[in-house]
Amino acid sequence: MATSDQQSSAWLKWGALGAAAAGAGSLAVVTATAGLAAYFARRVVTPEKQRVDDLAILAVIADGPKLQVVLEATADTVIEGTYGLYFNGSRAHAIIGPILSYVPREGSVTREVLAVHGGDLRTATSGSWSGNLHANPDEAGLPYEDVTLELPVGRAPAWLLPAPNPGPTWAIMVHGRGATRNEGLRAVPTAHRLGMNALLMSYRNDGDAPAAPDGRYGLGVTEWADVEAAIDFALSRGAKDVVLFGNSMGGAISLQTADLARNRKHVLAMVLDAPVINWVNVLAHQAKLNKLPDYIGRYGQLMLTHPLGQRITGLAAPVNFKSMDWVSRAVELRTPSLILHSIDDDFVPYEPTAELAKRNPEMVTFEPFSKARHTKEWNVDPVRWENVVEAWLRPRLGRRGLPRE
Numbered sequence: 001m002a003t004s005d006q007q008s009s010a011w012l013k014w015g016a017l018g019a020a021a022a023g024a025g026s027l028a029v030v031t032a033t034a035g036l037a038a039y040f041a042r043r044v045v046t047p048e049k050q051r052v053d054d055l056a057i058l059a060v061i062a063d064g065p066k067l068q069v070v071l072e073a074t075a076d077t078v079i080e081g082t083y084g085l086y087f088n089g090s091r092a093h094a095i096i097g098p099i100l101s102y103v104p105r106e107g108s109v110t111r112e113v114l115a116v117h118g119g120d121l122r123t124a125t126s127g128s129w130s131g132n133l134h135a136n137p138d139e140a141g142l143p144y145e146d147v148t149l150e151l152p153v154g155r156a157p158a159w160l161l162p163a164p165n166p167g168p169t170w171a172i173m174v175h176g177r178g179a180t181r182n183e184g185l186r187a188v189p190t191a192h193r194l195g196m197n198a199l200l201m202s203y204r205n206d207g208d209a210p211a212a213p214d215g216r217y218g219l220g221v222t223e224w225a226d227v228e229a230a231i232d233f234a235l236s237r238g239a240k241d242v243v244l245f246g247n248s249m250g251g252a253i254s255l256q257t258a259d260l261a262r263n264r265k266h267v268l269a270m271v272l273d274a275p276v277i278n279w280v281n282v283l284a285h286q287a288k289l290n291k292l293p294d295y296i297g298r299y300g301q302l303m304l305t306h307p308l309g310q311r312i313t314g315l316a317a318p319v320n321f322k323s324m325d326w327v328s329r330a331v332e333l334r335t336p337s338l339i340l341h342s343i344d345d346d347f348v349p350y351e352p353t354a355e356l357a358k359r360n361p362e363m364v365t366f367e368p369f370s371k372a373r374h375t376k377e378w379n380v381d382p383v384r385w386e387n388v389v390e391a392w393l394r395p396r397l398g399r400r401g402l403p404r405e
Contacts, residue, residue, distance in 0.1 A: 037299035038312045040292060044283065044304065045216040045313055047205045048178050051090045053126040058108055060122045067113035067121065068100060075346070076129045077109050078102055079371055081379040084134075087127035092119025095133050131376040134185050137161055142188060149201060149209075149233050151226045156209035157181075158230070159200040160237075161188050167195035168240035169268055169397055172230050174257075176248030176375060177217060180206055186378045187245050187271070190386045194393055196243065201230045203253070214316035219279055220252035221319055227253060228261040241268040243393065247375045248348060251275020251339075252324055258335040269396050270337040271389055274345055274375045277326045277352035279319075285349050327352050330359035338365045338392045340385060342372035365392060 056072035069085070071077045078099070086093040097112040113121065117139055137144040137159055145160045159181060171191035173184025181200040191198045202208035203226035205217055212222060227244065234242050244267055246254035251272040258267045276282050280301060287297025303309030304319045326333060339357065341350040350368065357366035367388050372380040 033296060033299060036292065036296045037303060040287065040290070040296060040300035041303040041309065041313050044286075044300070045219065045315060045319075047207070047211075047215070047217060051086060051128045051130075051178075053087060053089065053128050055085075055127050055129050057085075057087065057121075057124050057127055060113075060124075061110075067094075067116070068110055069094070069096065069113050069121065070108050070110045073102065073104065073107045073109045074129070076373060076376075077111070079373065079376075079380065081372075081376065082114070082133060082382070083376070083379055084130040084132045085121075085127045086130055087121065087124040088119045090128070092121075092124075093117055093127075093130075093135060094121050131379045132179070132182050132185070135182055137185065137188075140185050140188070142185070147199075147233070149226070149229050151204065151209060151229045153204045153212055153226070154210035156202045156204075156226070158202060158233075159198075161192070161198040161200065163192040163195055163197050165195055166197050167397065168238075169196050170234040170239040170242045171196040171198045172227065172234065172242050172244050173198060173200045174203070174227055174244060174246040174250035174254050175200075175206070176246075176250045179247070179250075180208055183247055183250075183375075184245060186382075187389075190389050191243075191245075194390060194397055196397070197234075197239070199230060199234055201227070203227070212316070214314055216313065216315050217249070218315075219319055220249060220256045220276070220324055221317075223249075223253045224256035224260055227257040228263060231257075231261065231263045231266055235263065235266060239266075241266045243268055243397075244270045245272075246270065246275055247273045249276055251277075252279070255326055255333070256324065259332070264335075267335055269393065270335055271393065272337060272339045273377055274341050274348050274350075275339060275353065276324070276348055277356050278328075279321050279324055281352050282348050286347075289346070327355050327359070330356050330364075333360055333363050336363055336365075336396060338367065338389065340367045340369060340377045340388065342369040342374070342377055342380075344370060344372070345374050347374040 059070040061068040083096045084093050085096050094116045095114040097114045099111050101110045134140040142161050147158050147160045149156045149158050175183040181202050184200040188198045203223050204212040244254040254270050284297050339353050341353045343350050357364040369377040378385040
């Protein structure tokens, strides 16, 4: 463990850098700059312990045998589509359907409740909004097998959902930051129609798999090795190749896997929802959303990438953002990739996706959505999402022996 003198020395070095970044000379400004930047940097790489119930449930109304829920109107809850509403500390959830009424002046929206699992929604006063409709394959009515992956950090659980008429290609679902493997359940029916067994994996620090030694996200720099282990598992069970389905940070992880994994030749294609194409762009956007001065965001990025920042961020090694800048590395991407990304994504801006597709049209197909915000393209328009994915993947799988319809 570092001594207080060592910690003070590190903070003084970062304070000097902070003064340069802020263009300020006073120690008070330097200290405040360093503190804000450190907080921002740590938040980026620190896994969240549990979902926060931050959405007010204003009322639950019985409509015969059915229920309606009155929710606080937010940017998410006023968008049409089908979603999950988790409550009781995520121990229970409801599947929420169409909007029945929206009263902007009251700040409320009433929506249909399609199903409730694990608790009594009528007693809940707050919850959290999610694109995940089901907590597990049982709820989705999908047969599955519990399997174990041998990750570099230890043994990790996964779900294997066999296709009715499996071909030689498997789908591996790589969830996003702060999510878990159930995020991949939305894509399983599509994978099955294409003859792909689906492997919904967990990876380091996600709450299901073991934590990494530093307990921090690598933002893709470390997690790709866990996907490599998942590919090994699929190959050991008879797969010839795989398609990686990645959401958000799972997209960044998938891109690193296709670039670095020893078994990357088995990655036939990637289907990515709202992927992080350029972390610098995402972090700058997040700093702006949180009303942090631009230099604070840049200073936080410096802490994540510089060896001196490890003591502050808790990372075992600095993050190499250049290796994950796929706009700059566009011509190096040689795996066919379909990217579905909403143009109003408020968490991961879509512009780097569009630029990547422009720079490498041979390998990258960009399918823009709207009104889906972050990783909810399927929720807003599942028919379109599934049709696009099937139409793009089917000819690629057909070359590898996809069962005929």
